[in-house]
Amino acid sequence: MSDASAHALEHHEPVTSTGIPNKKVLMWAFLGSDCMFFGTLISTHLIYRKISATVGGNFLDIRDVFDIELTSFSTFILLASSLFMALGVSAIHKGNLKSMRWMLFGTIIFGAIFLACQVYEFTHFIHAPGNELTLSTYRGEPHVFGSTFYVLTGTHGTHVAIGVFWLIGWLAYSFTGKMSVAHALDIEICGLYWHFVDIVWIIIFPVIYLMEYAL
Amino acid sequence: MATESIKYLAPDSENKAKTQVFPRPGQHTTGLVDWLTTIDHKKIGLMYGMTALFFLIVGGLEALLIRSQLWDHNMDVLTNRQYNQMFTMHGTTMVFLVIMPLSAAFFNFIMPLQIGARDVAFPRMNALSLWCFVGGGLILNLSWFFTGGSPAIGWFGYAPLTDTRFAEVIGDMGPDFWIFSLQILGVASLLASFNFITTIINMRAPGMTMMRLPVFTWMTLIVSFLIILAFPAITIALVELMFDRTYGTNFYDFLEGGKPHLWQHLFWIFGHPEVYILILPAMGIVSEVIPVFSRKPLFGYGLVIFSGAIIGFMGFAVWSHHMFTTGMGVVATSAFAMLTMLIAIPTGVKIFNWIGTMWGGRIRFDTPMLFALGFITMFMIGGFTGIMHSSVPIDAQHQDSYFVVAHFHYVLIGGALFGLFCGFYFWLPKMTGRMLNEKLGKFVFTLMFLGFNLTFFPMHYLGMIGQPRRTHTYNEGHGFETWNQIATIGAFILGVGIVIGIYQFVTAFFNKKLKPAGKNPWDARTLEWALSSPVKEYNFARTPIIKARDQAWENNYGPRENHAEKEPLDDHGVHMPDRSWWPLVTALGLFGLAMGMLFHRTIDPSGELVRDYTVPILAGSVAIIGMIMWALEGPGGYHLFPKENDE
Numbered sequence: 020m021s022d023a024s025a026h027a028l029e030h031h032e033p034v035t036s037t038g039i040p041n042k043k044v045l046m047w048a049f050l051g052s053d054c055m056f057f058g059t060l061i062s063t064h065l066i067y068r069k070i071s072a073t074v075g076g077n078f079l080d081i082r083d084v085f086d087i088e089l090t091s092f093s094t095f096i097l098l099a100s101s102l103f104m105a106l107g108v109s110a111i112h113k114g115n116l117k118s119m120r121w122m123l124f125g126t127i128i129f130g131a132i133f134l135a136c137q138v139y140e141f142t143h144f145i146h147a148p149g150n151e152l153t154l155s156t157y158r159g160e161p162h163v164f165g166s167t168f169y170v171l172t173g174t175h176g177t178h179v180a181i182g183v184f185w186l187i188g189w190l191a192y193s194f195t196g197k198m199s200v201a202h203a204l205d206i207e208i209c210g211l212y213w214h215f216v217d218i219v220w221i222i223i224f225p226v227i228y229l230m231e232y233a234l
Numbered sequence: 235m236a237t238e239s240i241k242y243l244a245p246d247s248e249n250k251a252k253t254q255v256f257p258r259p260g261q262h263t264t265g266l267v268d269w270l271t272t273i274d275h276k277k278i279g280l281m282y283g284m285t286a287l288f289f290l291i292v293g294g295l296e297a298l299l300i301r302s303q304l305w306d307h308n309m310d311v312l313t314n315r316q317y318n319q320m321f322t323m324h325g326t327t328m329v330f331l332v333i334m335p336l337s338a339a340f341f342n343f344i345m346p347l348q349i350g351a352r353d354v355a356f357p358r359m360n361a362l363s364l365w366c367f368v369g370g371g372l373i374l375n376l377s378w379f380f381t382g383g384s385p386a387i388g389w390f391g392y393a394p395l396t397d398t399r400f401a402e403v404i405g406d407m408g409p410d411f412w413i414f415s416l417q418i419l420g421v422a423s424l425l426a427s428f429n430f431i432t433t434i435i436n437m438r439a440p441g442m443t444m445m446r447l448p449v450f451t452w453m454t455l456i457v458s459f460l461i462i463l464a465f466p467a468i469t470i471a472l473v474e475l476m477f478d479r480t481y482g483t484n485f486y487d488f489l490e491g492g493k494p495h496l497w498q499h500l501f502w503i504f505g506h507p508e509v510y511i512l513i514l515p516a517m518g519i520v521s522e523v524i525p526v527f528s529r530k531p532l533f534g535y536g537l538v539i540f541s542g543a544i545i546g547f548m549g550f551a552v553w554s555h556h557m558f559t560t561g562m563g564v565v566a567t568s569a570f571a572m573l574t575m576l577i578a579i580p581t582g583v584k585i586f587n588w589i590g591t592m593w594g595g596r597i598r599f600d601t602p603m604l605f606a607l608g609f610i611t612m613f614m615i616g617g618f619t620g621i622m623h624s625s626v627p628i629d630a631q632h633q634d635s636y637f638v639v640a641h642f643h644y645v646l647i648g649g650a651l652f653g654l655f656c657g658f659y660f661w662l663p664k665m666t667g668r669m670l671n672e673k674l675g676k677f678v679f680t681l682m683f684l685g686f687n688l689t690f691f692p693m694h695y696l697g698m699i700g701q702p703r704r705t706h707t708y709n710e711g712h713g714f715e716t717w718n719q720i721a722t723i724g725a726f727i728l729g730v731g732i733v734i735g736i737y738q739f740v741t742a743f744f745n746k747k748l749k750p751a752g753k754n755p756w757d758a759r760t761l762e763w764a765l766s767s768p769v770k771e772y773n774f775a776r777t778p779i780i781k782a783r784d785q786a787w788e789n790n791y792g793p794r795e796n797h798a799e800k801e802p803l804d805d806h807g808v809h810m811p812d813r814s815w816w817p818l819v820t821a822l823g824l825f826g827l828a829m830g831m832l833f834h835r836t837i838d839p840s841g842e843l844v845r846d847y848t849v850p851i852l853a854g855s856v857a858i859i860g861m862i863m864w865a866l867e868g869p870g871g872y873h874l875f876p877k878e879n880d881e
């Protein structure tokens with residue numbers, strides 16, 4: 020037997036000083052840090068949003084570009100996905116693999132719908148007839164709104180996409196026959212991430228979208 | 235070695251073996267493969283340290299070129315652009331590739347030993363941090379070889395210097411290299427900090443309560459929190475800048491609606507906590523060394539930690555003192571001035587605690603103690619000038635003059651670097667098992683102390699009489715020459731001191747003539763000194779049960795009930811995780827991704843911009859595959875069986 024083939028040990032989660040598993044502390048620390056990532060992006064957007072005319076003088080009323088019905092729908096979808104996620108976590112804790120698969124599947128689908136809406140939204144905005152909003156321009160003239168808006172919501176979308184692929188990974192793993200209650204922690208950590216990304220959207224939606232209709 | 239080992243074979247190990255592209259290096263791996271795949275915190279710490287010392291030489295040479303250029307008025311050692319590149323590379327190198335990784339070297343090597351842990355919480359992630367650091371350092375220094383050469387934008391990269399339209403060289407790639415290198419280094423720092431936080435919170439030996447943690451470990455924890463909260467600001471600022479330069483967004487583009495001022499805010503929201511990220515580890519080291527060489531416990535342990543935490547917390551609320559002259563308005567300026575003055579209080583508290591520790595102690599002046607004393611005095615001078623520029627009208631005079639250069643070198647060299655050298659002289663015997671040559675150590679200290687003060691003290695005066703910083707030369711008739719020449723001579727003396735110091739550190743690992751250190755040569759206090767030197771690969775043969783703060787001291791001198799106990803030998807042995815290739819592969823993928831993004835744009839013959847994402851996608855896939863294989867291979871491991879009385 021070669022050195023290399025002789026490794027895998029029966030591995031127990033080690034006892035920790037706080038009783039909280041290491042992976043969970045790691046995820047919480049990451050989420051704390053991620054708050055600052057989004058905090059910086061949201062601040063950038065808010066600082067710039069009052070600059071409403073292009074350098075050439077085209078006035079930007081973002082309501083001409085936004086499609087609030089669509090975004091409300093995708094917001095609802097993302098919120099609903101959190102329910103699936105929570106049910107998935109609870110299923111694996113009970114050792115119910117079958118139910119967990121369905122719930123993860125639901126989370127993935129809803130996450131994917133959200134992403135599809137975002138892709139649609141972006142292309143729609145970029146080509147909005149007479150109101151084209153690109154990364155750097157509005158109606159073909161330099162403007163900052165597109166920069167802050169796309170980079171902020173795009174970063175959030177990237178988070179959702181990472182979450183979707185992560186969940187697909189676990190869904191695939193659940194078919195290898197190696198998955199058991201022992202993996203509940205891993206799914207729970209996925210869940211922490213998923214809910215966090217969801218909460219960030221709950222901030223982005225009112226602050227970036229709804230506020231434009233109120234103020 | 236007094237250990238034997240047995241390999242355990244889990245039921246699914248056959249499958250595991252099949253999924254492996256690279257065979258996983260086994261327990262007895264040695265040589266290059268061992269260093270490339272190691273996940274041992276001690277080896278990782280050493281690699282951090284050695285790489286950082288290498289970059290210290292690189293950054294030092296850049297500094298000497300700067301000093302040569304300033305030797306006399308209107309010198310031509312460097313052109314103005316080369317001068318700008320030199321101080322940009324010098325600053326970026328010293329901050330991100332020297333002081334931070336030297337601190338990380340000690341976090342890695344010492345912190346797990348101080349809390350009685352087998353390793354950090356995520357050993358493979360720790361290796362990934364190391365390789366990302368190496369990759370980021372490489373990217374920064376590769377910039378010399380491509381269009382435009384190295385960045386010429388300052389370590390602070392102020393907009394609109396980074397605007398492509400104002401580049402001195404068409405198609406200048408320097409700032410792009412700078413951006414991607416800092417992003418990769420950011421990944422390294424963030425991952426390492428998540429790891430250290432989890433380790434300190436979760437992997438303490440039984441009885442090692444938070445208020446028994448050695449001060450150095452406390453500072454590791456605080457710095458890790460600073461990193462995870464401060465780095466996002468610069469990461470996002472850099473993402474925005476990357477978008478500006480690569481995709482034409484307008485974040486910092488004042489011609490198209492952006493505000494360069496925003497860059498300064500985001501940079502300093504990161505930048506001020508960053509200066510505490512640089513100094514707190516050194517303060518932690520000094521807080522360990524002074525009690526040992528005064529033979530007294532640290533005076534006001536709780537207060538030292540509390541003021542460290544307060545400094546860290548307030549560090550987030552003073553960033554605009556770097557922007558007093560940008561016209562933020564009276565209210566903001568006054569508020570930031572006041573908070574900046576306040577933050578000097580916890581800093582002063584620490585200094586009084588160190589003095590209080592020495593007061594009435596039996597002081598020994600070994601090399602580590604000399605560096606610690608150098609730290610206190612030099613850092614105090616830097617602190618005083620800091621308080622001076624917290625006053626807005628005074629800062630209006632200081633801003634962008636050599637006075638500021640004097641300030642931050644007193645805190646960064648006299649403070650951070652002296653503290654880290656102190657750490658080397660103190661802990662190298664633990665790492666190598668041999669004592670360093672005291673005479674040589676004292677010689678290095680003398681050279682560094684003299685050279686340093688000769689270089690930077692005159693800069694206070696030069697700043698006051700008006701020499702601007704970041705300017706490649708000066709004219710005759712200002713009276714700058716003499717003091718600049720003294721500074722340049724000092725810089726070369728400092729350089730010689732540092733080089734001899736590095737020589738001494740590196741040879742300590744090979745020089746068999748040095749005296750063996752034994753377990754506790756300094757009669758030191760904290761847990762790592764209860765282990766044999768050099769520390770065994772498994773750290774603690776039996777997990778210690780901690781009974782008191784300063785456990786090694788209590789074991790030797792404390793009352794019976796304060797002596798540490800040990801958990802019985804586990805017949806399972808000490809579980810050692812396996813080495814792994816995947817951290818290195820993942821880091822290579824990230825490195826390739828950054829390089830690919832740097833070169834994905836080309837201009838085709840018709841003058842059109844062509845974007846080709848093949849390399850970034852391929853390299854990104856390597857990183858992702860690395861992570862997937864990493865997850866699939868699991869921690870693995872083997873068991874070591876130390877004997878009853880092994881340490």
Ligand code: HEM
Nearest residue numbers: 509512513555556578617620621623624632633638642645
């Ligand atoms: C007593 C505590 C401190 C105070 C009150 C203080 C205050 C200041 C102020 C107001 C400035 C801006 C000067 C100007 O540009 O006009 C400054 C610059 C600087 N400080 Fe400090 N400081 C303190 C400690 C430190 C420490 C501990 C470090 C690092 C270890 C540090 C590193 C720096 C650096 C690198 C700069 C220059 C940044 C640049 O413009 O490139 N300071 N400090």
Ligand SMILES: [Cu+2]
Nearest residue numbers: 506509555556
């Ligand atoms: Cu500052």
